[in-house]
Amino acid sequence: MPEKYFEVRWHGRAGQGAKSASQFLAEAVVEAGKFATSFPEYGAERAGAPMKAFNRIAEVPIRLRNNVQHPDVVLVVDDTLLGNPEITDGLKEEKILVVNTVKTPEEVKKITGFNGKIATIEATNIALEEIGRGIPNTVMIGALVKLTDIVPLDVVKTKINHAFAKKFSKEIVDANMRAVDRGHQEVKING
Known part of the structure; x- marks a missing residue:
């Protein structure tokens, strides 16, 4: 019987x-007692260049090491990438497309042509409001957790506290906690 993985593909710059x-995400999943991998794919290695990152999550050890071809979730960190057909490549309509954007799910559907579940979150705006920097990753993780339950939110928050407290002030840790909470609360889905 083939192993079933929950697969995530991230598109960003x-x-x-x-x-x-x-x-x-992989570290939080491991903390929750599952197996996970994380790996990036870069084109031209320069700031602002399109890139992808991948996750595989499972209840069993993960032996597959190639890129994610048929994701369960695609997260788009930069909505200027929406016109690229690679964004929805291999994403079946019963799966989820999550986009950091001020656009509605209906507007994203028009741009991408994707007829499945589309979720939107104003992750950059939330990050700017809460953290003071336009780095939307903790907000996107909050949205992903809400939409999939792949890892409990309290595990993610514990991981943020543990990992960030070593490097950042309590104010920055608290700001990232609020950002992940807002991602979890404010994500919108069309179906």
């Missing part, structure tokens, strides 16, 4: 935090 979000 280098420097926006998609790689870090993918790694953070």
Whole structure:
């Protein structure tokens, strides 16, 4: 019997935090007692260049090491990438497209042609309001957790507290906690 993985593909631009979000998600999943992998794929390695990151999550050890071809969820960290057909490549209509945008799910559908479930979150705006920087990755993780329950929110928050407290002030840790909460609360889905 083939192993079933829950697969996530992130689309963003280098420097926006998609790689870090993918790694953070994998670490939180492992903390929750599951198996997870995280790995990026870069084109031209420069800030602002399109890039992808991938996660595989399972109840069993993960042996597959290739890129995610048929994701359960696609997260788009930068909505200027929406016109790229690669965004929805391999994404079946019963799966979820999550986009950091001020656009509605209906507007995203018109741009992408994707007829499945589309969720939107104003992640950059939330990050600016809460953290003071336009790095939307913790907000996107909050939205992903809400839409999939792949890892409990309290595990993500514990991981944020543990990982960020080593490097940042209590104010920044608290700001990221609020950002993940807002991502969890404010994500909108069309169906």
